[in-house]
Amino acid sequence: MAADELDSLVFQMAVESVRALSLGFTEKAAAIAARSRGILLFDVRINGDAAVQRIAAIRYPSDRTGVLALDIQGLVIRHCIVGGILSGLTAPLENWTSMPLSMQAKVNIDHHATLFLGALRKAGHMLVG
Numbered sequence: 001m002a003a004d005e006l007d008s009l010v011f012q013m014a015v016e017s018v019r020a021l022s023l024g025f026t027e028k029a030a031a032i033a034a035r036s037r038g039i040l041l042f043d044v045r046i047n048g049d050a051a052v053q054r055i056a057a058i059r060y061p062s063d064r065t066g067v068l069a070l071d072i073q074g075l076v077i078r079h080c081i082v083g084g085i086l087s088g089l090t091a092p093l094e095n096w097t098s099m100p101l102s103m104q105a106k107v108n109i110d111h112h113a114t115l116f117l118g119a120l121r122k123a124g125h126m127l128v129g
Helices: 003-019 025-035 084-098 110-122
Strands: 039-045 052-059 065-071 077-082
Touching: 003 025, 003 065, 003 077, 025 039, 025 052, 025 065, 039 084, 052 110, 065 084, 065 110, 084 110
Parallel strands: none
Antiparallel strands: 039 052, 052 065, 065 077
16 A cells, blocks of 8 residues: 555544544644644634635645645534645645744735635535535
């Protein structure tokens, strides 16, 4: 089994194992990253989208990225795993996440988050909204 297939399988298993836990989205994203031995890159709010309110990304050693999206009602978490082609769109979100809270408050990442979600949709992932 190739590394990217293994990462996909482990990500899927981690999502399923955490889905029913009574945790918030942020805690679920962190638990999925820990259980699947990935690195949580970011967990950000999506403002103004009709279908998604939060999105998170988890990077794996095979350079694949697991993506989680919380629906607007806060009930359903959609997920997918994508290749490194979208990494250029994740960099600003990763950078923002690594900033101290005082800096985060001064930097608006809405546009970057919307671009990332749009790129996922255009690629056939996260087909909501």
